[in-house]
């Protein structure tokens with residue numbers, strides 16, 4: 349029977365016993381072995397990569413792995429370095445505020461099992477990456493926001509403190525003089541830290557932390573804490589993370605897209621390039637006014653990165669040709 353005729357004839361009570369699969373043409377017998385997963389034969393060396401020029405963060409992440417920590421521990425510890433650095437005005441304490449002068453932070457973390465924790469719009473707590481981990485580890489939820497997230501953090505022992513530094517306050521006051529109080533797209537005002545790591549066991553995890561776009565509207569949440577957009581990890585394939593105009597990354601679910609492209613056989617570099625192409629295509633001519641950059645890592649330890657405009661950079665901490673580990677900085681233009 350054609351679906352339309354069937355629906356016409358069906359009574360409400362008979363509809364209720366129709367299985368979802370017959371209406372939606374679902375497959376109840378999904379073959380889970382039918383997946384394209386690269387087989388990695390060689391032992392993978394640990395590696396840490398991060399958006400922007402953050403050698404201190406990648407070094408701490410690297411040392412965490414050296415001390416026996418997991419890739420998840422590494423991503424958390426690395427992100428914490430930038431959250432504590434008041435000179436980084438895009439992350440954690442010292443982050444630039446929203447247009448009302450309040451610093452609100454977003455962060456997320458994802459482990460090798462595909463578990464995920466995130467917080468959005470959190471005030472007065474510096475280490476939101478660790479709060480995100482607590483959400484993942486200690487609650488039945490995946491995202492907590494605003495007041496609830498802050499209260500949860502305090503109940504977990506986090507200290508509430510003022511995140512607005514004199515420098516960020518002064519910048520905000522300057523912005524107010526000319527901005528007419530409008531949130532302005534500015535390709536320089538972002539520096540989210542997205543970090544991906546592979547540990548000694550070859551497992552991938554990642555974290556992402558930000559104060560979001562400078563002078564955003566109160567309550568605005570970007571991509572950085574949203575699974576699949578600012579960060580995505582699939583321990584069978586690899587991981588990806590984003591920085592830049594969160595609204596545009598959200599519309600393309602950029603990090604998930606990159607991981608899926610890698611699943612289909614693209615290298616991290618090719619996958620990042622394709623994701624940036626999608627962002628540009630979807631945005632019409634708007635891409636001229638915003639920046640978006642992605643970095644990616646696959647299970648073989650290969651890395652990739654791509655961005656829309658000049659001025660994006662990323663940091664890699666890995667073994668070099670002399671078997672020494674070191675941090676390398678790549679300026680993308």
Ligand code: ASP
Nearest residue numbers: 538539540560570592594
């Ligand atoms: N992606 C961040 C956001 O939209 C901004 C940034 O990268 O700094 O909130």
